Amino acid sequence: MSDDDRCRACGKRIKYKAGARRRLYCDERCRQKAYRARQRPAHTERRIAERMARWRRKGYPDSLIEQLMALGNVYGDQAADAVESILMVHELVVIQQVRERDAKRNEA
Ligand SMILES: [Zn+2]
Numbered sequence: 001m002s003d004d005d006r007c008r009a010c011g012k013r014i015k016y017k018a019g020a021r022r023r024l025y026c027d028e029r030c031r032q033k034a035y036r037a038r039q040r041p042a043h044t045e046r047r048i049a050e051r052m053a054r055w056r057r058k059g060y061p062d063s064l065i066e067q068l069m070a071l072g073n074v075y076g077d078q079a080a081d082a083v084e085s086i087l088m089v090h091e092l093v094v095i096q097q098v099r100e101r102d103a104k105r106n107e108a
Pocket of ligand 1: 007008009011012025026027030038
């Protein structure tokens with residue numbers, strides 16, 4: 001038995017019926033899994049580019065974008081998304097505070 005007899009996705013031995021042609025994967029699920037793994041790098045690059053573009057549109061300074069990128073690299077995308085959500089709530093709080101301050105100023 002050689003490595004050719006093993007599925008390239010899960011590593012399990014591929015069972016052949018007599019006369020069947022050689023296969024790279026044991027089943028359709030493993031074939032799909034291998035396909036998705038091949039797509040991932042390009043997909044990840046695109047997602048990172050989209051995210052950075054969104055932060056730029058929001059007017060985040062470069063230093064903040066760098067920190068969010070570092071956070072995503074170390075703790076994963078979900079961590080960066082969570083911090084972005086917190087920043088959005090914080091923005092709303094600040095906007096509300098400014099409005100209240102301005103309202104008081106106008107009363108005086
Ligand atoms: Zn397999």
